[in-house]
Amino acid sequence: MVIDCLENYEAMSSRAADVVASAISEKPTGVFGFATGSTPVGLYKSLIARYQRGEVTFSKLTTINLDEYIGLSADHEQSYRFFMQHNLFGHVDVQPECVHFPPVNGEPAAFDDLIRNKKGIDLQILGLGSNGHIGFNEPGSAFDSRTRVVELESSTIRDNARFFEHQRDVPRQAVTMGIKTILEAHQILLLASGANKANAVARSLEGPQTENVPGSCLQSHPNVIVLLDEAAAARLTTK
Ligand code: F6R
Secondary structure, eight states: OEEEEESSHHHHHHHHHHHHHHHHHHOTTOEEEEOOSSTTHHHHHHHHHHHHTTSOOOTTOEEEESEEESSSOTTSTTSHHHHHHHHTGGGSOOOGGGEEOOOSSSOTHHHHHHHHHTTOOSEEEEOOOTTSOBTTBOTTOOTTOOSEEEEOOHHHHHHHGGGSSSGGGSOSEEEEOOHHHHHTSSEEEEEEOSGGGHHHHHHHHHSOOOTTSGGGGGGGOSSEEEEEEHHHHTTOSOO
16 A cells, blocks of 8 residues: 655645546556545546646546435436536546446446456545545445445435535435445555544554444555545554
């Protein structure tokens, strides 16, 4: 695991864009896993700028998203499809038929089959929940879990209420890529920024590997890059 602590969110996002853009240049036909939430927004802005300067193309990529709320239509402003369209896909040359989300109605296992048929994910981008979740694999998720429907923890509902008018509007369920599927990605890029992530970062990177802290599963992956800002790195003992 390579852990890099950058000065602030902008520096973290720009370094993340370096990693993703160079992975795309190395494998323009690759399978890239995307995350939603506040954390990767700066990365996506930076990728859009690079695309506009002609430095990167998404035209041959396959994209796979980590998770999706259940109960929101695809055009709902808080659906993760809408988020990706608004924050990245709608601004670059990704081919709509190459964009994939875990199925909100269909058979979750079909998503793992799709990833397997594509020969796995080349680079999976992850954010980290303040409770240590990755994707919507909440604490207690089995390390051998696959894509499935999950109930969101009340802390996740509270964290995500900032995107909705009322907390009661936040969906209670989501479909998420499982931990085992995430761990099968050839490379993982974990991003975390802000003081509210410091505890989850320290427990994920330096604590015991336990299903109570889903992010701690990443310690067993052979090819993880972690990019943090100073606030998120504050509780790490190794600097
Ligand atoms: C989103 C996802 C979640 C978020 C996490 C952090 O696709 O899978 O695990 O990465 O909840 O969210 P933010 O970045 O909003 O703090």
